[in-house]
Amino acid sequence: MKSKTINKKVILCVLDGWGIAPKSRSNAITSSKKKNYDYLLSRFPNTILNASEIDVGLPKGQFGNSEVGHMNIGSGRAIKQDILRIYDAIDNGYLKDNQELKDLKIKSKRIHVIGLLSPGGVHGHEDHLFALIDLLANTSKEIFIHCILDGRDSSPKSGINSMRKLKEKINNKPNVKIGTISGRYYALDRDNRWERIELAYRAIVEGKSKNFFLDPIEAIEKSYNNSLTDEFFIPVKIGNYNYIQDDDGLLITNFRADRVREILTSMFDENFMHFKRKKINFSKSLGLIEYSRKINKYMDSLFKPVLVKNTLGEVLSEKKIKQMRMAETEKYAHVTYFFNGGNEKQFEYEDRILIASPRVNTYDQKPEMSAFELTEKIQVQIKKK
Structure with a gap:
């Protein structure tokens, strides 16, 4: 019996820099109104992962960062960092x-x-x-x-x-x-x-x-x-x-x-x-x-790259499942190179869209960066077959 193909789209959305910490006056996240985020947490299963130290392949006492986070997410396991x-x-x-x-x-x-x-x-x-x-x-x-x-x-x-x-x-x-x-x-x-x-x-x-x-x-x-x-x-x-x-x-x-x-x-x-x-x-x-x-x-x-096999992108490619990597220039390497385990190769069935980050001296001048432009592009891609 031929298996039925399910045509559904899945979004892996990385809120880079979004942390979980006790509520306080200095905690911008808990102090803000987050209608959509709070709705998702209240209606759907969720959990918390540690994003620092040995849990993500870092030394004891070392905080996590964007590269490490994307590499661990894309690999689905803790990767010993350089x-x-x-x-x-x-x-x-x-x-x-x-x-x-x-x-x-x-x-x-x-x-x-x-x-x-x-x-x-x-x-x-x-x-x-x-x-x-x-x-x-x-x-x-x-x-x-x-x-x-x-x-x-x-x-x-x-x-x-x-x-x-x-x-x-x-x-x-x-x-x-x-x-x-x-x-x-x-x-x-x-x-x-x-x-x-x-x-x-x-x-x-x-x-x-x-x-x-x-x-x-x-x-x-x-x-x-x-x-x-x-x-x-x-x-x-x-x-x-x-x-x-x-x-x-x-x-x-x-x-x-x-x-x-x-x-x-x-x-x-x-x-x-x-x-x-x-x-x-x-x-x-x-x-x-x-x-x-x-x-x-x-x-x-001095140190050759450690080849990380069976990343999410590689597995999807082997299964001939289309994937779209999208980010603004400031984070483009993270959703491609780092997410692929430090691999510069673009996998088969993997497409990429790059959006320019705003030309400002520092991003506190435009904290939303290119989020709205990115959202518009994502909506277009979701509607495609």
Whole structure:
């Protein structure tokens, strides 16, 4: 007997950043009128899942984030995250004996380390930066650290304490110097705002910035005095840093791909057109992880991706069930790359629609973002067969 095909549509709607916490004056969700959400909770089965720490493959004490959430939802199970793999590699000596790091030290005239200086642990962690500096520092070659301040996945002014820790860390390492400081608003854009990337590029690659400081602590204090917190720190060069030279080496210490792709594209892409820049001839380029198939042509990585099989998207594809992935640009990677377990491949029967995020400096200026445009597109797709 031939089975009957049921033509029904299912929506998996991710309210990114929507949390569950005790009612209080500071809880925006419990303080708001949510007619539709409350109706769904009162009429249909629901449950609560823990979205942090080991339950989603993170270290103890580490809060969850958007990448981790989408990857776990799309995989249907807890996936050991790169942050945990890196901590394990530091503890068990894997990084100490890693040949890629040894080659970086041998082949490079000087070494440039670019990474997030933050305890946040979402896109990178200062613990990893400190550990890698320790492993690289036992050489006579100059090492320049290009610090990216956080202030978004960490306290808005946590950068100054992190910088104090970094200065203490390199105090007895005369060959290790702080080259530049940038806020993540500039260096880690992910929505094609190339005018932001350019400011970080000019400082890091060319040693050019509107201001410069001898002391990184003074630079951060000055930024705070101008009401610019870590995220919005305007890129500056520090001390006698000049620029990236031919045959220098590069190490990226971020362990999440989406926010370093643009700055790396500006450094490597031979067909780059967004602003004028010269070609950089690195002796060796190395990242903590693989950042994209395109960037893989120019960079090696310390940690290869773990292939996550049998994700929801893959299973639906194998069953020849159509699926539509839809998001605005700010979250496009999450409903595709991360939801597919870190797989850049677009599955058969999987379609995608991308909607531009609003062009504002920060989303508190337009908190609804592109939700209404997204809703209209979803309604059109629901009506299709």
